[in-house]
Amino acid sequence: MPEAVVTPSARDHGARRDLGSPALSHLAQPVMARVNQLSEDFWLDSAAVDTAAAVPASHLDALARAGLYGIYAPVGEDGLGLDGAATSAVVEELASGCVATTFLWVQHLRLLSTMLDPETPLSWRERLKGDVVAGRCKGGVVLTGLMPGPPRLRAEPAGDGWRLEGEAPWVSGWGLVDKLVVVARAPGSRIVSLLLEAKEVPGLSATPARLSALNATSTVSLHFDGLAVPGDRALGERPYKEGEDALAGLRLNGSFALGLTKRCCLIVGPSALDEELVARRGQLDAAAPDEMPAARAAACELALRAAHAVVVSRGSVSALAGDVGERLAREANVLAVFGSRPAIKSELLERFHATPSGPAATKRVTAPEGGTYGNACTTNES
Ligand SMILES: Cc1cc2nc3c(=O)[nH]c(=O)nc-3n(C[C@H](O)[C@H](O)[C@H](O)COP(=O)(O)OP(=O)(O)OC[C@H]3O[C@@H](n4cnc5c(N)ncnc54)[C@H](O)[C@@H]3O)c2cc1C
Numbered sequence: 001m002p003e004a005v006v007t008p009s010a011r012d013h014g015a016r017r018d019l020g021s022p023a024l025s026h027l028a029q030p031v032m033a034r035v036n037q038l039s040e041d042f043w044l045d046s047a048a049v050d051t052a053a054a055v056p057a058s059h060l061d062a063l064a065r066a067g068l069y070g071i072y073a074p075v076g077e078d079g080l081g082l083d084g085a086a087t088s089a090v091v092e093e094l095a096s097g098c099v100a101t102t103f104l105w106v107q108h109l110r111l112l113s114t115m116l117d118p119e120t121p122l123s124w125r126e127r128l129k130g131d132v133v134a135g136r137c138k139g140g141v142v143l144t145g146l147m148p149g150p151p152r153l154r155a156e157p158a159g160d161g162w163r164l165e166g167e168a169p170w171v172s173g174w175g176l177v178d179k180l181v182v183v184a185r186a187p188g189s190r191i192v193s194l195l196l197e198a199k200e201v202p203g204l205s206a207t208p209a210r211l212s213a214l215n216a217t218s219t220v221s222l223h224f225d226g227l228a229v230p231g232d233r234a235l236g237e238r239p240y241k242e243g244e245d246a247l248a249g250l251r252l253n254g255s256f257a258l259g260l261t262k263r264c265c266l267i268v269g270p271s272a273l274d275e276e277l278v279a280r281r282g283q284l285d286a287a288a289p290d291e292m293p294a295a296r297a298a299a300c301e302l303a304l305r306a307a308h309a310v311v312v313s314r315g316s317v318s319a320l321a322g323d324v325g326e327r328l329a330r331e332a333n334v335l336a337v338f339g340s341r342p343a344i345k346s347e348l349l350e351r352f353h354a355t356p357s358g359p360a361a362t363k364r365v366t367a368p369e370g371g372t373y374g375n376a377c378t379t380n381e382s
Pocket of ligand 1: 107140141142143144146147148169170171172173211214219334337338339340341342345381382
């Protein structure tokens, strides 16, 4: 029996309408017009991307042509010069078209930030910044060194450089990005950032992860087995402080849940979900750092509920593998765990009335002793 082919149709797409987009600066308005179009183009491919091994190169090229690889680089350096609010709005809009494509592109922002950082060695900025801003050089991230508890990825000094040992359990964009910004733990409670080529070499191997959704992000786990890294690959070094907080930096990933919800709202048609979307966006935008976990959890919960509203409103066709409702629900599941932190997880479980109880509970949902929600990165927190 041939399988039913499920592709997005006009009915799946839903009529476009205003869902309370944020006020945008004069710089951001023309960018957003282009992003709206890209998002609709991506949406038409989204069922195919769901089953693809990798996000199509045409999507990445389209992002580069729109200047989005240099989204917040200064205009004088060929960037789009957008601020944080506009960057969040772009992530939301693109995610309403294709979460996998957006996810992959967001990983690049760490490399972009690195190239814009005056602390990054001048030699790297001179060599790479133009290509990074233009998207000719695409980046991924390995933030394993920031994770609390015993180091999972260790950098030991070796000659004039470093030797890497350990695991990075989640790295997206393998085979699609050129460079990786790797954060590893160094001796003396320090962390070091290194710039690596994103390819297998002796001492570095990749094992693909088979994801239930967003599989086209080409996510792998990386195994570092004494990988020698020359000293000129070091981008910077600083003390590691478990508990060092960057909760404000958690705003951007909240836009994935908003974008997925936006698509669900378009499919379901006008409903109370529209107002909730506006409210959750406002909550994320207004959140002080200590309020961010609750705002992130609320956005995730809305995305999960909105996806299930699509499933229910479409009826039994949603039971077909690859149906738009089934797919959006799988994507919402992944967004509920990606880029999480202990406080986001606790807030989300509370919203599900599933806060663990009993003696083992605290261990299960909170960070290890002296745990952290921290992340040094303000633009890509992965
Ligand atoms: C599909 C997918 C793709 C991903 N792609 C990437 C990627 O490309 N690069 C990448 O670095 N990570 C990536 N991650 C990992 C990621 O964003 C988080 O590590 C993860 O979502 C947290 O998962 P967890 O709650 O199971 O905690 P675990 O992975 O078990 O982590 C243990 C603890 O570390 C904390 N933690 C995890 N990451 C950080 C961090 N960056 N800073 C501070 N604390 C942290 C968690 O909050 C948790 O308390 C990806 C995750 C998924 C699911």
